[in-house]
Amino acid sequence: MSPTATTPRVVIVTGASSGIGRATVARLRERGDHVVLAARSAEGLRAAELETDGLAQARGGGLALVVPTDVSDREAVAELFSAARKRFGRIDAVVHSAAVLAYGRFEDVPPEVFEQTLQVTLVGTANVARASLQEFARPGGGSLVVVGSLLGKIATPYMSSYVTAKWAVHGLVRCLQIEARSTPGVEVSLVSPGGVDTPVYRQAGTYVGLHGRPPPPVVTPEHVAHTIVHCLDHPQRDAGVGPANPITVAGFRVLPGVFDLLVTPLMKLGGLGRESVPATAGNVMSATPSGESTRGGFVGTRAAQTATMALSVGGAALLAVRRLAPRLPGVGR
Numbered sequence: 001m002s003p004t005a006t007t008p009r010v011v012i013v014t015g016a017s018s019g020i021g022r023a024t025v026a027r028l029r030e031r032g033d034h035v036v037l038a039a040r041s042a043e044g045l046r047a048a049e050l051e052t053d054g055l056a057q058a059r060g061g062g063l064a065l066v067v068p069t070d071v072s073d074r075e076a077v078a079e080l081f082s083a084a085r086k087r088f089g090r091i092d093a094v095v096h097s098a099a100v101l102a103y104g105r106f107e108d109v110p111p112e113v114f115e116q117t118l119q120v121t122l123v124g125t126a127n128v129a130r131a132s133l134q135e136f137a138r139p140g141g142g143s144l145v146v147v148g149s150l151l152g153k154i155a156t157p158y159m160s161s162y163v164t165a166k167w168a169v170h171g172l173v174r175c176l177q178i179e180a181r182s183t184p185g186v187e188v189s190l191v192s193p194g195g196v197d198t199p200v201y202r203q204a205g206t207y208v209g210l211h212g213r214p215p216p217p218v219v220t221p222e223h224v225a226h227t228i229v230h231c232l233d234h235p236q237r238d239a240g241v242g243p244a245n246p247i248t249v250a251g252f253r254v255l256p257g258v259f260d261l262l263v264t265p266l267m268k269l270g271g272l273g274r275e276s277v278p279a280t281a282g283n284v285m286s287a288t289p290s291g292e293s294t295r296g297g298f299v300g301t302r303a304a305q306t307a308t309m310a311l312s313v314g315g316a317a318l319l320a321v322r323r324l325a326p327r328l329p330g331v332g333r
């Protein structure tokens with residue numbers, strides 16, 4: 001699977017116009033691979049292509065092919081794969097990064113926005129996975145890397161559409177990994193990031209009066225892209241990205257009562273912005289290319305991040321103690 005000077009790898013990247021997908025395009029082109037860029041917005045894809053042309057030239061000229069595609073549309077996904085095959089003769093790997101989300105209490109998110117989030121984030125994953133596995137059934141096999149999320153393992157308020165979709169995505173990927181054991185040469189990896197500095201938080205729909213923001217500790221999209229590209233050569237069942245993920249998942253599983261008490265105040269302190277915004281479907285129903293780029297502008301200095309995290313955890317703990325106090329023997333009124 002590793003590219004050589006004579007045979008660069010051919011990789012389809014969905015969600016290639018923004019954030020983690022766009023950073024992955026850069027990393028692949030830096031390595032000399034041919035990359036097929038897919039997302040809904042042609043404008044965003046062209047920007048990602050132009051931005052990475054220099055990297056490819058420095059590396060001997062890996063090519064880029066832009067194919068505007070809505071992953072929630074099964075036929076459009078089939079056309080994406082056939083365009084890639086027609087241009088390059090084969091497809092060696094697929095990185096699936098496309099997703100959307102909407103913030104808001106479950107009952108406040110319009111049903112059509114909730115359903116479209118599932119259609120893109122879950123059904124879109126199934127569409128891309130199915131096309132990939134059909135492609136990899138040809139001699140030579142191939143590698144599929146699906147970007148999941150820490151939120152495919154835990155729950156949080158105001159993100160029910162996304163949490164629902166990502167739990168299902170994780171379940172689907174685990175099924176595919178088990179089935180792939182009987183198809184030599186076919187590899188399926190899951191990458192599960194925590195908070196990443198991408199535009200997704202301002203691109204998302206919101207019905208909670210605020211935009212989202214990545215909860216600390218926040219990693220860069222380039223960091224996640226590095227893990228994704230590593231998985232192409234060294235498949236992994238679940239590659240977590242984010243220093244606090246293991247402890248967060250452990251808290252969710254081992255101490256669900258404490259987790260449920262803390263997660264809403266923590267979300268308000270660390271996972272939502274401060275400025276009021278009107279209700280919007282964001283990019284859930286259609287692309288908003290003006291907001292697309294690699295980074296989201298959320299990463300501060302390490303000291304600022306540590307301070308934000310300490311404030312969030314400390315503040316949430318104080319809120320939780322205040323709420324618990326009347327119920328504890330010898331504490332409160």
Ligand SMILES: NC(=O)c1ccc[n+]([C@@H]2O[C@H](COP(=O)([O-])OP(=O)(O)OC[C@H]3O[C@@H](n4cnc5c(N)ncnc54)[C@H](OP(=O)(O)O)[C@@H]3O)[C@@H](O)[C@H]2O)c1
Binds near residue numbers: 099120194214
């Ligand atoms: N950022 C984080 O903190 C974080 C954390 C954990 C996991 N993740 C996961 O990482 C992946 C990438 O997220 P990101 O943060 O990089 O988001 P992002 O910057 O908003 O990028 C999302 C990409 O998906 C594309 N997309 C959206 N709907 C699509 C559709 N129907 N068909 C095809 N492409 C579509 C977008 O382009 P168009 O709108 O032009 O289609 C864009 O290129 C997602 O799976 C997300 O769940 C992100």
